[in-house]
Amino acid sequence: MTRRKFAAALLASAATVPMWRQARAAPAIPVTLYKNPSCDCCEGYARYLDHNGFTVDVRPTNDLAEISRKAGIPAALQGCHTAFIGTYVVDGHVPVPTIRKLLDGKPDIVGITLPGMPSGSPGMEGDKAGPLTVYAISRDGAPPRIFDVD
Numbered sequence: 001m002t003r004r005k006f007a008a009a010l011l012a013s014a015a016t017v018p019m020w021r022q023a024r025a026a027p028a029i030p031v032t033l034y035k036n037p038s039c040d041c042c043e044g045y046a047r048y049l050d051h052n053g054f055t056v057d058v059r060p061t062n063d064l065a066e067i068s069r070k071a072g073i074p075a076a077l078q079g080c081h082t083a084f085i086g087t088y089v090v091d092g093h094v095p096v097p098t099i100r101k102l103l104d105g106k107p108d109i110v111g112i113t114l115p116g117m118p119s120g121s122p123g124m125e126g127d128k129a130g131p132l133t134v135y136a137i138s139r140d141g142a143p144p145r146i147f148d149v150d
Helices: 003-024 040-050 064-071 096-105
Strands: 029-035 054-060 082-085 088-091 109-113 133-138 145-149
Touching: 029 040, 029 064, 040 054, 064 082, 064 088, 082 096, 088 096, 096 109, 096 145, 109 145
Parallel strands: 029 054, 088 109
Antiparallel strands: 029 082, 082 088, 109 133, 133 145
16 A cells, blocks of 8 residues: 555545544433522533533523422422423432433433432532432322432
8 A cells, every 4th residue: 555545545534533423422411400590509500411411401480499399399309400301300419320310211200309409419519428319209199219329
């Protein structure tokens, strides 16, 4: 093989790499995230999702508790914000690996929730004080059960 043919072959193969990578890149997953207008940690959580393969539409609201309640999240288990991802509700600062477990497993549930605003959870400042317990909310009104512990 001559140098000219080798260079041409190398350039041709290099030109196909971006198309190959483009074909394998997963499309961003759309998220609609409702939050209190003055909450900064929710903005941090939205950025966290954006950096991890999601496209987030942030919608400030003064009716967050009502949105969570209508989505099926019990008051005692409500998180800092409420997101809708596909057919699921994701309430609070739920880590991306847990969201991916939900989306990949497709369980027959309303969604998942990480209650409160745990320090060190995605979007929250501070050190993580312990494991984050994420609860599954059933469609049939059964008591919430543990979905994942991060």
